[in-house]
Amino acid sequence: MHTDTERCLRAVRSKDARFDGWFFTAVLTTGIYCRPSCPVVPPKPENMRFHPSAAACQQAGFRACKRCRPDTSPGSPEWNQRADLVARAMRLIADGVVDREGVPGLADRLGYSARQVERQLRAELGAGPLALARSQRAQTARLLIETTTLPMAEVAFAAGFASIRTFNDTVREVFALSPSALRARAPRSAATPGVISLRLPFRAPLTPDNLFGHLAATAVPGVEEWHAGAYRRTLRLPYGHGLAALSPAPDHIACRLTLTDQRDLTVAISRCRRLLDLDADPVAVDEQLRADPALAPLVDKAPGRRVPRTVDEAEFAVRAVLGQQVSTAAARTHAARLVTAYGEPVEDTEGGLSHLFPDPEALAALDPEALALPRSRRRTLTTLVAALTSGGLRLGAESDWDEARARLGELPGFGPWTVEVIAMRALGDPDAFLPGDLGIRRAARELGLPSTPAALTARAAAWRPWRAYAVQYLWATDDHPINELPA
Structure with a gap:
């Protein structure tokens, strides 16, 4: 976008916060760089240069504006x-x-x-x-x-x-x-030793109901919880582990991090932002989905829905298998048993978190016969764990979405629903779609949309590349705890 000078100028003149993180404005006369929504009077156009990243501004010799703090902008939705x-x-x-x-x-x-x-x-x-x-x-x-x-x-x-x-x-x-x-x-405030408190910015609007509702309703005991108005969970990090507490506010997400090694701060923030889909561009998403008359009322009612994602792709893949063809409560029970048996214990002085979710290496030691699952599901789980530990299946930030889908589809027990829900919530593909999901088909019927997978997929072509967000709006029509902000 930074190469479209006229569009950038319009964003700066209107102080449009939607474009914060999309590009940065370097001011030749002052030697500073700003976010588009900087509250100061915009400089003359001939004194502005536009860059695609804060790093590019810094390399060009500009320093960060002390007023708008461009280095704290939401990340670009492009990534x-x-x-x-x-x-x-x-x-x-x-x-x-x-x-x-x-x-x-x-x-x-x-x-x-x-x-x-x-x-x-x-x-x-x-x-x-x-x-x-x-x-x-x-x-x-x-x-x-x-x-700190x-x-x-x-x-x-x-x-x-x-x-x-x-x-x-x-x-x-x-x-x-x-x-x-x-x-x-920096403003001084009472700080809890060992706890880092910060604000996670996002592009407005944001409807937190399904986002936090989904995370709370599917929380695995010991690993996740809703406590004192915040979603809390344990984090497995490169240098140690951590606890994160996330709660919605009108213009930010309040974040409290407790880390065993401070070197993990950047990673912890990145994973929390990814979990809550905070770098999305809700205006662009909603604009396209609103063009469909069937979806428009849903978007107008609660704009800015996000896709609840994950802090650990391998963890989510395991949980997706445990959740195949069972209720939310049963899936939580199965996962909790794995956590108790194979998870690494942690201490939590503020709530009920007790374990890290077991990583694939720990799960490689599990006895399939000890799992209270059908034989076919046990095989699906053990095959998944073997693929993750061998490196034959990679679900990290570096994953190519199409390649990961193909690898998942080769594993026994991985049908379209499981592959797509992993693509949506673990890989982060904004166009992942679940036309065979019962909740989606029920919502489609109620809205007068086609309810068979093939026909609904054809109709959903107009929603691309944002079909994962359409899934959130369709799921939200159901009276289910995943759609309600916990009390």
């Missing part, structure tokens, strides 16, 4: 609605892969050479993977500086910097303030 090389690379960078494995590790996960990855990222985003990761480290450092009392040396280490000097230089360059000055400017 969650595409499955090409650049989009997959951006998802991996957000998950901290460059900091942990370097550019060679990033390239290896993507199946390309480091040179190819560098070239494509520079062509589309104006910055290579190291610069993009550096920009992310700067934002992580800012969060730790402003929301950690010594600066620990902040630098937790944010991923190799040295205190690099940390100091980067913070000064990006924010035009020293780390100590940043901390002095």
Whole structure:
């Protein structure tokens, strides 16, 4: 979008927050860069340059605006609605892969050479993977500086910097303030030791009912819960584990993170944002779905529905198998048994969380005969676990959606419903569709839409590439706890 100068100028003049994160405005006369919705008076057009990323602005020598804080914009929706090389690379960078494995590790996960990855990222985003990761480290450092009392040396280490000097230089360059000055400017509030509290921004509108309702209604005891007005769950992270508490507010999601290793902060934030689909562009989604007269009343009633996703793709795939042809309550019971038997215990002083969901390596040790499941379902589960542990099936941020679908479809017991629900909630494909789902077919009949899978799929072609969001609107017509914000 940053190459469409006239469109960018209109967004800046109208201070349209919808475009925050889509592009950034660099101001030649001040040397700063802003988000489109910056409240200051827009500069003259000849003094503006538009860039596709904060990293590109920083590489061009601009520092972040202290007023609008462009580095805290919602992420671009592009990376969650595409499955090409650049989009997959951006998802991996957000998950901290460059900091942990370097550019060679990033390239290896993507199946390309480091040179190819560098070239494509520079062509589309104006910055290579190291610069993009550096920009992310700067934002992580800012969060730790402003929301914790950690010594600066620990902040630098937790944010991923190799040295205190690099940390100091980067913070000064990006924010035009020293780390100590940043901390002095931050509002002081009572902080719980070990807990990081922050706000997760999103593009309005957002209807939280089905989003939090679905997560709460399907919560696995010990791993997830709805407690004190927040959805809480355990997180398996690269350097340790964590607890996340997420609650909806009118203009943000309140997030509380408790981490065993502060280096996991960036990854934890990224996974929470992905879980709640916070980088979506609801205006674009709703505009297209509203064009169908059958869906328009549903969209108008509760605009901005999101797709509830996951923080762990392998976990969700296992849970999808456990949920085949059983009730929500039965699926939770089956999952809870696995958690008790194979999950790693954790401590929670604020609620009832007790375990991490077992990873595929732990589940590889399970005894199929001990599972209270039909024999065919046991085979489906053990085959899935074997494919995940062997690397034959990859469901991470680097996954190619079509390839992952094909691999899932080759496994015994994986029909269209299971494949598509994993594509929708684990892989994050915004166009995943479940025409054979009973709830979808029932909603379709009530709305006068075709209810057979083939006919409904044909009708849904007009909803592409947002059919996963249409599923949320159709599911919301049912009187079920997944559609209600918990009390």
